[in-house]
Amino acid sequence: MDGKTITGLDIGTTKVCAVIVKEDSFGNLNVVGVGSSKSDGLRKGVVVNIDKTVQSISQAMNEAQQMAGIEVKSVFVGIAGDHIRGMNSKGMVGVASDDHEIKQSDIERAINAAKALALPIDREIIHVIPQEFIVDNQEGIRDPVGMSGVRLEVEVHIVTAAVTSAQNIIRSVQRAGYAVEEIILEPLASSLAVLDDDERNLGVSLIDLGGGTTDIAIFFDGHIRHTAVVALGGQQITNDIAIGLRTPPDQAEKIKLNWGMVDSSNVNPNEQLSVPGVGGRPSRTIYRNVLVDIITPRVEEILTLVYQKMEESDMMDLMAAGAVITGGGALLSRMTEFAENLWGLPVKLGVPKYLGGLMDTVRSPIFSTAVGLCLYGSKYHDGESDYGGDGNLWEEVLKSLKRIFKRFF
Numbered sequence: 001m002d003g004k005t006i007t008g009l010d011i012g013t014t015k016v017c018a019v020i021v022k023e024d025s026f027g028n029l030n031v032v033g034v035g036s037s038k039s040d041g042l043r044k045g046v047v048v049n050i051d052k053t054v055q056s057i058s059q060a061m062n063e064a065q066q067m068a069g070i071e072v073k074s075v076f077v078g079i080a081g082d083h084i085r086g087m088n089s090k091g092m093v094g095v096a097s098d099d100h101e102i103k104q105s106d107i108e109r110a111i112n113a114a115k116a117l118a119l120p121i122d123r124e125i126i127h128v129i130p131q132e133f134i135v136d137n138q139e140g141i142r143d144p145v146g147m148s149g150v151r152l153e154v155e156v157h158i159v160t161a162a163v164t165s166a167q168n169i170i171r172s173v174q175r176a177g178y179a180v181e182e183i184i185l186e187p188l189a190s191s192l193a194v195l196d197d198d199e200r201n202l203g204v205s206l207i208d209l210g211g212g213t214t215d216i217a218i219f220f221d222g223h224i225r226h227t228a229v230v231a232l233g234g235q236q237i238t239n240d241i242a243i244g245l246r247t248p249p250d251q252a253e254k255i256k257l258n259w260g261m262v263d264s265s266n267v268n269p270n271e272q273l274s275v276p277g278v279g280g281r282p283s284r285t286i287y288r289n290v291l292v293d294i295i296t297p298r299v300e301e302i303l304t305l306v307y308q309k310m311e312e313s314d315m316m317d318l319m320a321a322g323a324v325i326t327g328g329g330a331l332l333s334r335m336t337e338f339a340e341n342l343w344g345l346p347v348k349l350g351v352p353k354y355l356g357g358l359m360d361t362v363r364s365p366i367f368s369t370a371v372g373l374c375l376y377g378s379k380y381h382d383g384e385s386d387y388g389g390d391g392n393l394w395e396e397v398l399k400s401l402k403r404i405f406k407r408f409f
Helices: 050-068 104-114 163-175 186-194 197-202 234-245 249-259 288-312 335-343 365-379 393-407
Strands: 004-011 015-023 029-038 074-079 085-094 124-135 138-141 151-161 179-185 204-209 214-220 223-230 272-275 284-287 323-326 347-349
Touching: 004 050, 004 163, 004 365, 015 050, 015 365, 029 050, 029 365, 050 163, 074 163, 074 186, 074 365, 085 104, 085 223, 104 124, 104 151, 124 223, 151 163, 151 223, 163 179, 179 186, 179 365, 186 204, 186 214, 186 223, 186 323, 186 365, 197 204, 197 214, 204 288, 214 288, 223 288, 234 249, 234 288, 249 272, 249 288, 272 288, 284 288, 288 335, 323 335, 323 365, 335 347
Parallel strands: 004 074, 074 179, 204 323, 323 347
Antiparallel strands: 004 015, 015 029, 085 151, 124 138, 124 151, 204 214, 214 223, 272 284
């Protein structure tokens, strides 16, 4: 319907981003409003101060609504953090019917067998993603319904989370005055904004380098195959700069964005910059390569941990398209070149695409998740909010998360 409005809200550790898009009569999405604000209420992707989070959400949403000239009532929200865990599992059942024709009920029994795992009491399965089906040892089947067979197997990717983390995100959004349409796993949202079908099919690793965590999602044959989280991000780089140069954290962030670079071999040895002092102390002048020598070891640590997570997936040989790095941390100068040399893989910078209107305002890795949330809302949402406020919030969280991947696979 012409004029349909969709809002993506990315609540990150260091920044809250809001993107408002309108859908025209041809189904095209046009950016009409963008807002961002500093985030102080989260640690490693998890809400630790609801009041500060509400304030950041309100500021970003107000900015986006003023630009768009419209009032927003509901949003699509991302979920991430180091509480997210992913694992692969396999289920096997015998085909129930006498004529050995596979039915939908056989698929459901196989998936239930695959997710029969012993989990800690404080964790919950939020996604069960079918990857492929196997009928009597015949692999690579996407939809076995109607086929004949005696034994049906399914390989799935299971994502678990601490559901209380989702509860606190939803409460923060609702206290800011907005309804939550759905919550979506952030690496999945980012993938909609920055990856194309060829990359998903050939095999690619999406690295979302955020402020508090680095999220990893590996795709192959069109499906998400592996998810992982590294509990380090751009905030740790900023903290290293603040300590190493003895400057306030907000100044360290500005220095990182304006002067930061990975790998000092590309720095003019005579280039200098001014560093503000702490508590009214005078500014100092340092060589730029001192800053780069602080940044590079932390980036190398993060990227090495990411590579270890990719190796643990046993999918390194299948990533023909290499890796795509997105998120605010990807903006560091020469990040992709450094990662390419470190990993021995082709690496590119992931920026949002597939939108019109004020697209130039969101053509940055910072907005990948927020844009992806809008794309998800346009393509997959059924038009009904999961959070009317009348039911139990815990049940509403699970209801939304458990059905997300039914639309993708």
